[in-house]
Amino acid sequence: MCGIYGSTIPYNNAQINEKLERSNFRGPDKLKFDYFGDKKQVIFGHNRLAIIDLDERSNQPFTYQGNIHLVFNGEIYNFQEIKKVLITKGYTFNTTSDTEVICAAYLEYGEDCVSHFNGMFAFVIFDQVKNLFFGARDRLGQKPFYYYHNGKDFEFASQLSVVQLYNQNLSVSKKAISLYLAWGVIPDPYSIFNEIKKLRAGHSFVFDLNTHTFTEKTYWDIDYKGEKAYKGTFKEAANELDHTLKDAIKLRLFADVPVGIFLSGGVDSSVVAALATKSTNSKVKTFSVKFNEKGFDESLYAQQVADHLQTDHHVIECNYEEGKSLIKNFCHFYDEPFSDSSAIPSMLLAKHTREKVTVALSGDAGDESFIGYHRYNWIRKGQKINMLPLFFRKFCASILNLSSNYRLKIIAKALTYKNTDDVYLASMTNLDFSWIKTNVDVYDLEEIKYLKHKKKNLFERISDFDLKTYLIWDINTKVDRATMAFSLEARAPLLDYRVVEFARSLPTSFKFKGKNQKRILKEVLYKYVPKHIFDRPKSGFSMPFAEWFKTDLKDFVLTELSDENLNKIPCIEPETISTYIKQHMNGSWNRFTIIWQVLVLKQWLDNNGKGYEVK
DSSP states (O other), X not given: OEEEEEESSOOOHHHHHHHHXXXXXXXXXXXXXXEESTTOOEEEEEEEOOOXXXXXXXXXXXXXXXXXXXXXXXXXXXXXHHHHHHHHTTOOOSSSSHHHHHHHHHHHHGGGGGGGOOEEEEEEEEETTTTEXXXXXXXXXXXXXXXXXXXXXXXXXXXXXXXXXXXXXXOBOHHHHHHHHHHSSOOTTOOSBTTEEEOOTTEEEXXXXXXXXXXXXXXXXXXXXXXXXXXXXXXXXXXXXXXXXXXHHHHHHOOXXXXXXXXXXXXXXXXXXXXXXXXXXXXXXXXXXXXXXXXXXXXXXXXXXXXXXXXXXXXXXXXXXXXXXXXXXXXXXXXXXXXXTTHHHHHHHHHHHTTTXXXXXXXXXXXXXXXXXXXXXXXXXXXXXXXXOHHHHHHHHHHHTTSSOHHHHHHHHHHTSSSHHHHHHHHTSOSOOTTBOOOOOTTOOTTHHHHTOTTXXXXXXXXXXXXXXXXXXXXXXXXXXXHHTTTOEEEOGGGOHHHHHHHHHSOHHHHEETTEETHHHHHHHTTTSOGGGGOSOOOOOOOOHHHHTTTTTHHHHHHHTOHHHHTTSTTBOHHHHHHHHHHHHTTSSOOHHHHHHHHHHHHXXXXXXXXXXXX
């Protein structure tokens, strides 16, 4: 896990060093850069967090056979298996790292090397013989990759702010702000700057240094070639999933530094912890967060799982003061507006976990692959309502709108949509756009095609859509920045592409039957942890911000989002936001989500967006 950097722009040593210092939290063990090419026209830089082969021989930029130069962020979990094959083909290795294996695999397989990698990664190779960059981002977008290409120069980094630094040709994107206000994140491939893009997950690229052309292509997608429906029984599928998960977890437990597990007490993290205890002889370290506020403390459930599995469990007690300090430094690590408020407890968890370990496994992606979110159950119920004629639903909506209850008003809005697809799409953004001032069609995104897939049922479509949007844009961004802020590497076994592909080959009923969500994942879990521990409602991962905004953080909110300040923020309706703040403070309507979104945007504009034209 590291921060990577590269450029063909002729920055001086001091400027390059400052760029790398900006992302030093991603890799504090070694900061290094060098010049490559016949005319030294290529700059590669790296912030290293040493995980595998801690020796300096594996520092980056890494050179293999004299003319292959690499910067790499992430892990290739199956590198030892690939290495054995490459050795039989005559390749030699001087390190025990996965870094060197990427270089040899590129020489052997060319651009197709990425299809051999099981991992999370963003890397760029400078092939000095062909005078080109070849780079890629992992299948499911766990590692970030930002790039700037103006038709001639090319620059890339793990953090947007690194590319931003010293670049005088940037402008803040109104379209990106509009997308952010609708989705709560800035979807790939956009960034907050018009001129900087994100490489999409599952994509590779070639930048030709002779012609200055940039070519991007898809190397993996969830509708992968050879996709076949699973033909076995539920029990056989559960056994196969058990085996695949064990292998995914075993691969991710390998490191030359201490490894732990984030344990919330939910199904996903518990299955990871349970199978980890079966994959190692040493006592597994687990970590959970405890909040003192009523309704937010789930640490008891994590403790029950830890007690059963006999892990070395650590409970991290988080409080208001720590949360407040992270809010004020939020944009330093997230680089662009990002409004998932669970990023704050994620950062707190990472901060204290890093005191004990350098790597932590998480349970991310269980909900997307195994149909686990609350909203899927609501959609199931909504399908029945949608069978009613639209005119009748609109009539019911008009009656509900007379109520002052904001939940009934939300239901009223949902009743007016023509079909369930549209209801789901709207639910993933803000149902109410009256506070957003924009001409942008926020639904004009390539990923909408996953929701409209003609050959899949509704639950498979929304599962695919969430995987390609919410998981990549939100969850993976949140986890990467939150953990990297404290130089902690997060690994997600449920994001192993074999698990994702297997889940998509299963009948929907294996995953969601009746009211039983994540059915097959629970079947695996209950082999190792008693079912009664999980007989409770599903909970999320959040902090009591909605309450804090009315109490401890009230003055902070009112000062930051004063009428004067609201009038300076682009793409919002200031008077509407001011009304929302009043509603939240007097307790008549919970407007926390929108207030938090605007607060994060305002903070970014003040700290990272000063001096840039908005267009």
